Amino acid sequence: MGIFKMAWRNLWRHSRRTVVTVAAMSLALFVLILYSGLIEGYLQNMEGNILDLEVGDVQAHAGDYLNRPSIYTRIDEPESLLDTLEGQGYRATARLLGGGLVAAGDSSAGASFRGIDVERDAGVSQIYLHVNDGDWLDPAEPKGVVIGRRLAQTLDVETGDELVLLGQAADGSTANDLFEVRGVLMGVGDATDRSGIFLTAEAFREFFALSDGAHQIILRRQGEQALDDVAMAVRSAGGELDVKTWRELMPTMASMLDSTRGLIQIVFYVVYVVIAILVLNAMLMAVFERIREFGVLKAIGVSPATVLKIILVEAGLQTGIAILIGVALSIPGLWYLTNVGIDMGAMGGISLMGVAFNQIWYAIVTPYTFWAPVAALVVMVSLAVSYPAFKAARLGPLEAMRHH
Amino acid sequence: MKGNSLAVMAWRNLWRNRRRTVLTLSSIVFGVFLAVLFTALQDQNWADTIDLAARISGGHVTIEHPDYLDAPKLTLTIENTGRLKEIAAETTHVERVAERISGQAMLATAADSFGAAFLAIDPADEDEATLSMLEGLVEGEMFATTRDKGVILGARLADNLGVGMGKRVVYTMTDVNGDIVAGLARVSGIIRTGSRGIDGGLCLLPIDAVRAIVGYAPDEATQLAVFIDDQRQSDVVADDLQGAAGADVAALPWHRTQPELAAMIAMKVGSTRFIEALIAVLVAAGIFNTLFISVMERMREFGIMNAIGFSSGRLFALVMLESLWLALVGLAASVAVTAGPYFYLASTGIKLSSIYEDVEGLDVAGITLPDTMTVGIFPENAAIIAIAAVLAIVLSGLYPAWKAGHVEPVETIRLV
Numbered sequence: 111m112g113i114f115k116m117a118w119r120n121l122w123r124h125s126r127r128t129v130v131t132v133a134a135m136s137l138a139l140f141v142l143i144l145y146s147g148l149i150e151g152y153l154q155n156m157e158g159n160i161l162d163l164e165v166g167d168v169q170a171h172a173g174d175y176l177n178r179p180s181i182y183t184r185i186d187e188p189e190s191l192l193d194t195l196e197g198q199g200y201r202a203t204a205r206l207l208g209g210g211l212v213a214a215g216d217s218s219a220g221a222s223f224r225g226i227d228v229e230r231d232a233g234v235s236q237i238y239l240h241v242n243d244g245d246w247l248d249p250a251e252p253k254g255v256v257i258g259r260r261l262a263q264t265l266d267v268e269t270g271d272e273l274v275l276l277g278q279a280a281d282g283s284t285a286n287d288l289f290e291v292r293g294v295l296m297g298v299g300d301a302t303d304r305s306g307i308f309l310t311a312e313a314f315r316e317f318f319a320l321s322d323g324a325h326q327i328i329l330r331r332q333g334e335q336a337l338d339d340v341a342m343a344v345r346s347a348g349g350e351l352d353v354k355t356w357r358e359l360m361p362t363m364a365s366m367l368d369s370t371r372g373l374i375q376i377v378f379y380v381v382y383v384v385i386a387i388l389v390l391n392a393m394l395m396a397v398f399e400r401i402r403e404f405g406v407l408k409a410i411g412v413s414p415a416t417v418l419k420i421i422l423v424e425a426g427l428q429t430g431i432a433i434l435i436g437v438a439l440s441i442p443g444l445w446y447l448t449n450v451g452i453d454m455g456a457m458g459g460i461s462l463m464g465v466a467f468n469q470i471w472y473a474i475v476t477p478y479t480f481w482a483p484v485a486a487l488v489v490m491v492s493l494a495v496s497y498p499a500f501k502a503a504r505l506g507p508l509e510a511m512r513h514h
Numbered sequence: 515m516k517g518n519s520l521a522v523m524a525w526r527n528l529w530r531n532r533r534r535t536v537l538t539l540s541s542i543v544f545g546v547f548l549a550v551l552f553t554a555l556q557d558q559n560w561a562d563t564i565d566l567a568a569r570i571s572g573g574h575v576t577i578e579h580p581d582y583l584d585a586p587k588l589t590l591t592i593e594n595t596g597r598l599k600e601i602a603a604e605t606t607h608v609e610r611v612a613e614r615i616s617g618q619a620m621l622a623t624a625a626d627s628f629g630a631a632f633l634a635i636d637p638a639d640e641d642e643a644t645l646s647m648l649e650g651l652v653e654g655e656m657f658a659t660t661r662d663k664g665v666i667l668g669a670r671l672a673d674n675l676g677v678g679m680g681k682r683v684v685y686t687m688t689d690v691n692g693d694i695v696a697g698l699a700r701v702s703g704i705i706r707t708g709s710r711g712i713d714g715g716l717c718l719l720p721i722d723a724v725r726a727i728v729g730y731a732p733d734e735a736t737q738l739a740v741f742i743d744d745q746r747q748s749d750v751v752a753d754d755l756q757g758a759a760g761a762d763v764a765a766l767p768w769h770r771t772q773p774e775l776a777a778m779i780a781m782k783v784g785s786t787r788f789i790e791a792l793i794a795v796l797v798a799a800g801i802f803n804t805l806f807i808s809v810m811e812r813m814r815e816f817g818i819m820n821a822i823g824f825s826s827g828r829l830f831a832l833v834m835l836e837s838l839w840l841a842l843v844g845l846a847a848s849v850a851v852t853a854g855p856y857f858y859l860a861s862t863g864i865k866l867s868s869i870y871e872d873v874e875g876l877d878v879a880g881i882t883l884p885d886t887m888t889v890g891i892f893p894e895n896a897a898i899i900a901i902a903a904v905l906a907i908v909l910s911g912l913y914p915a916w917k918a919g920h921v922e923p924v925e926t927i928r929l930v
Contacts, residue, residue, distance in 0.1 A: 124810075127803055134799040141792050178674055180626055209628045211620035216692035217587040219618040220629020220715065264618075266585035276620060276686070276694075278627040300711075305629065377789060380548060384793055387541040388800035391534060395807050454777070 113416065117423035124396070131392045132432045135487065138385050139436030142378055142483040144443050147473035149374050151447075153367055154474050155467060160363065162236040163298045165356040166328035168341050170348055175325060181208050181280055184323030185351060191327065192230070194347045199332055200340070203230040204324035206314045210277030210285070212257075212307060214265040221261065221307045223277065225314025234330050237298060237308075244269035244293030252313040254292030258306040262294045269293060275307070279319040287317055297469070327351075378486040385487070386494035393425060393498040404502050405510025418503035425495035433484055440480075447473035520828065524835035528843075531808065535840070538804045542844035542903065545797040547852045549790050549899045550891060554856065556786055558890035560779050564745040567775055568768055569646035570712075573612070573739030575752045576771050577602070580764040582736065583771065588617050588728055589690055592763050595733045601758045602740050607751050610741040612639035615724050617736070619687040621667075621717065625676035630668075630715045632685070634724035636660050644741055647707050647716070654679055654703030660722035664702025670714035677701050685719070689728040697727045740765075746892075794906050802910040805837055809914040816918050817926030830919035837911025841904040848903070856889065863888035 121128045161167060175183040185191070188204035195202040206225030211218055228247050232238050238246040247256055255273065257265075267273065271291045279285040289309070297303055315321065327348075331340045337355040344353045357364040397404070404417055451472040473479075528535055568574045577598060579590035592598065595613045602611040615634035620627055635645070637657045642648045648656070650669075657664055665683055667675070677683060681701050689695045699719065707713055725732065742751050748767035755765035769776035809816075816829055863886040 124807065127807055130799055130803045130806075134796050137799075138792065138796055145789075180674070211618065211629050211686065213688055213692075213694070216589050216688060216690070217585070218688040220620065220631060222629070263584070264586055266587065278622060381789065381793060381796070383544060384541055384796040384800065387537060387544065388796065388803065391537045391541075391800060392803055394537070395534065395804075399811070454781070 113419050113423055114427075117420055117427055120396070120400075120420070120424055121427060127392055127395070128428060131389060132428050132435070134388055135385055135429065135432030135491075136435040136439065138381055139432060139483055139487055140439045140443070142381060142486075143436065143440040143480060144447060144473065145377070146374060146483055147440075147444050147447060147475050147479045148452075148471065149370065150476055150479055151472045151474040152467070153370060155472070156363075157367060159299065159468070160356055160360065161330070163240065164302070165359055166234060167331045167337060168329040168344055168353060168355050169359060170327040170329070170344055170351040170353045171325065172323075172351060174352070176352060176354070179207065179209070179325075181278075181318060181320070181325075184325055185327060185348075186323055188324040188327060191348050195327075195329060195344065198343060198347070200343070201233040201330040201332075203227055203234040203328055205231070205326045205328060206311060206318075206320065207325040208277055208314070208318055210275060212261070212265065213274045213276065214267045214271060217265050219261055219264045220305055221275070222301070222305045223275070223307050223309060223314060223317075225309050225311045227311045234328050237295070240296045240298055241293040242296040244291065246293055247308055247310050248292070249310050249312065251292065252310050252316075253289050254310075255289045255313075256293040256295060256308040257291060258295055258303040259297050260303040261305055261307070262291070264304075267291050273307075275317065277318060279317070281319045283319070285317050285319065289313075375482065375486065378483055379490065382486055382490035386490045389425065389428075389491050390494040390497065393421065393495050394501075396424065397421065397498045397502045400502075401505065401510050401513040404505050405507045405513065408505060408507035409511065414503040417505075418499050421499035421502050422495065425491060425499075429488060429491045433487070437480060437484070444473055444475055444479070448475060520832055521835050521839075524832055525839055527808075527832070527836055528839050534804055534808070538801055538840065539844050539847055541797050541800050542840070542907065543848045543851050545793050546845070546848035546899060546903050547855075548793060549903075550848075550852050550856065550896065551859070551889065552786050552790060553895050553899065554859070554889035554891035555887065556783055557892045557895060558860075559887055560783070561745055561890075563775070563779070564768060566646060567772055568739075568741060568745070569642075569644060571739075572614075572616075572737055572768075572771055573610075573644070574742045574745055574748045574768050575740040575755060575765055576768075577738040577740065577755060577759060577763050577765050578736060580761075583764070583766065586616075586736075588615075588688065588736065591730065591734045591736055592738065593731065593734050595735050595738060598738055598759055598763070602738065602755060605751060605754050605758065607742040607744060607747045608740055609743050610639075610644050612636065612644045612739045612741075613721065613735040613737075614739060615721060615728075615730070615736045617687060617728075619685045619717070621671070621675060622684045622686065623675045623677050623681070626674060628671060628674055628715075630671055630717050632687070632717050632719050632724070634719045634721040636721045637662075644739065647705050647712050650705045650707035650712075651703055652706045654701070657702065657718075657720045660720050661726075662702065662720040662723065663699055664720065665699035666703035666705060666718040667701055668713040668716050669704050669706035670710070671717065672701065672704055674714070679704065685717070687728060690730070695727050697723065699723075794902060798906040798910045801837070801840070801907055802913070805833070805840075805911050805914040806917070808836075809833060809918050812918075813921060813926045816921040817923040820921050821923040821927065826919040826921075829921065830915045833915035833918045834908065834911055837908050837915070838904075840911075841907035844907065845900060845903060856891075859889040861888070 170185065172183050172185045192202050192204060204227060208223045210221055210223060212221040226247055228249050241256060242259065248254060262268065269291050273289045273291060275287055275289055277285045295302065309317070329340065329344060337357060341353050341355050407417060451470040454467070454469055454471050577592060579592055582590040599611045599613065602608050613636055617632055618629065619632045620629050637660065640648065652669070654666065665685070672678065675683065679701050683699055683701060684696055685699065686694060686696045705712065725734065740751065740755065742748065752765045752767040759765060820826070820829065865886055
């Protein structure tokens with residue numbers, strides 16, 4: 111009789127035990143596949159928000175701007191640098207940054223103003239897609255501004271309301287002017303939500319009496335280019351500029367995103383330790399109740415290697431069935447989580463280290479979503495089954511047949 | 515045999531297959547160990563985080579104008595703060611009360627100007643226990659009076675404004691009529707906390723100086739921050755304060771004023787509970803397997819016992835007692851195994867920087883977590899874990915015990 115057939119029949123001698131073992135493995139696998147999909151979704155969501163909304167891949171500032179932001183610390187002739195970078199195949203845009211106060215009715219708030227080159231910026235940042243109410247900036251409407259979600263709340267304004275912007279212009283005079291709220295953003299990150307005001311570059315220049323230069327260049331790479339190479343390219347094109355990748359700008363966040371993928375592996379193994387103990391116990395029982403039988407097999411000339419194989423195949427079959435069931439069950443589950451998702455809206459918005467997390471938590475399926483939990487299961491079951499398998503293989507035929 | 519000898523019999527049965535029992539116990543111990551450490555880590559850290567959040571913003575319970583939460587404005591104030599402070603001080607669990615005005619201002623110097631949040635405080639009410647950023651007061655000192663002409667700046671903000679101690683700063687804000695008003699102060703302190711938001715965007719001002727500028731009455735403020743001895747009583751204290759203070763004001767627990775932090779905690783606690791429940795189900799499946807097999811192996815034995823007068827009920831009880839013993843021994847072993855690591859982590863803790871490289875400070879919803887995490891479990895959560903473990907084990911024994919109780923003596927005795 112073939113080993114597979116024999117192992118298969120052995121499994122069903124104690125059908126309930128096999129069912130419970132397989133069910134436990136399937137359940138653990140099913141849950142961990144969903145979990146892994148959700149974590150992947152969470153990581154890509156955070157990373158996406160950092161790259162698409164907040165920081166971009168690489169940023170360049172003049173001199174010491176990052177430590178001492180001042181309206182006077184500017185990149186000269188950003189246009190020619192942008193043209194060079196675009197010539198090299200990057201998407202890049204220049205932004206103007208400034209601080210001041212914004213007032214509406216009897217409320218006021220500190221604000222950070224961002225002057226946007228509407229057309230160019232759309233190739234770099236997806237913030238224009240994150241307008242919750244109203245519309246994104248339009249160069250034809252220089253008096254329209256788009257503001258952060260919490261700022262709108264603080265000022266108690268909505269689309270169409272009037273705002274007074276106050277700041278100190280580059281020529282030393284007090285800048286103040288009337289604007290209209292053109293749009294209110296969704297949650298994109300703590301800083302933008304609480305104080306961000308987006309203006310068109312033209313409006314910004316007029317308001318701050320700033321005729322040339324820019325404060326920040328944001329750059330996006332194409333495809334899977336290494337971040338450091340991109341930063342090098344900007345350095346060589348930009349001369350004296352202070353060039354930093356998003357990982358250098360947000361080191362804690364970068365390190366946290368990196369380590370989370372490792373940390374969920376720990377969760378897999380922790381859960382599978384319980385499975386391993388269960389399999390170990392079940393397989394030990396299966397071996398001990400058949401000691402006499404193995405003795406007989408040995409006596410009629412079956413090699414230890416074949417006995418070992420029988421036990422391993424029994425465990426392998428159970429794991430195989432569990433993988434089929436676990437993966438099959440997880441497909442509709444993942445379909446739901448990737449298409450419908452979990453609505454976190456009821457919790458009122460979440461942010462981690464200043465980066466907003468989307469209202470709806472979607473899972474993202476990559477090959478890793480499946481193979482990481484499956485591989486961990488196989489590793490743990492193999493470890494668990496090796497003791498009973500060797501135990502059976504090394505039985506002496508005589509003692510085994512006398513055993514009861 | 516009488517009841518207690520049934521227990522003796524169950525105990526002996528448990529040790530007939532020593533290896534199997536030990537393995538089953540080890541899965542119980544592992545499960546309880548994990549549940550206790552996970553829960554203890556969370557209980558302690560979230561309690562610490564919530565206390566810290568209270569000291570960074572408006573206390574465990576904030577008393578403010580009912581509309582202030584939706585649209586914070588300088589015109590939405592609470593009055594009679596003196597009477598409210600007395601009410602709060604008399605409420606159980608309350609340790610400290612501080613009156614504050616918070617808002618936004620533009621700070622200007624000869625060099626530059628920046629928008630910043632301001633917090634106007636009464637120096638008599640505040641210290642490190644009510645305002646954590648005061649731990650970072652690296653230069654200068656706290657205001658002497660509520661009418662002091664000083665301003666305490668975040669270190670980054672001071673840098674950006676290009677000012678040092680004793681230098682002049684003009685602050686501009688809107689008053690109660692919506693007019694733009696300005697005040698002049700000299701830098702009397704510098705705060706360096708390591709948090710970007712505080713160091714770069716916050717200043718402290720004396721409360722009566724701000725009252726005079728924005729046009730408030732002497733006992734008018736935007737909020738009363740209430741600090742209590744146990745954050746889990748926040749809801750209770752908020753209800754008590756609301757009842758005592760009347761409907762003109764709102765007494766809000768921290769999770770209403772900081773919904774992002776509450777959401778983050780709910781998400782983290784939820785996912786840990788979920789993994790804990792999964793592990794519990796898997797441990798129970800393993801126990802069910804063991805008990806079930808041990809019953810099936812002994813069907814002949816049960817048949818004979820039944821034939822010599824052991825009732826079905828007592829056979830059922832015997833197996834249930836076996837699983838109860840398993841639960842009790844498992845629990846005892848769990849306590850023995852968990853105690854060491856627990857007390858190590860409770861006293862020494864884990865350094866976060868050993869897990870995450872280059873950590874500047876982990877910010878959750880704007881709150882920077884302390885670098886060393888220690889554990890501490892709430893007693894009720896420890897009790898829940900113990901009860902859940904015993905229940906899971908005893909429930910897994912139900913079906914095997916029922917099976918033993920329904921033994922057919924004639925058929926099983928014939929079994930070889």
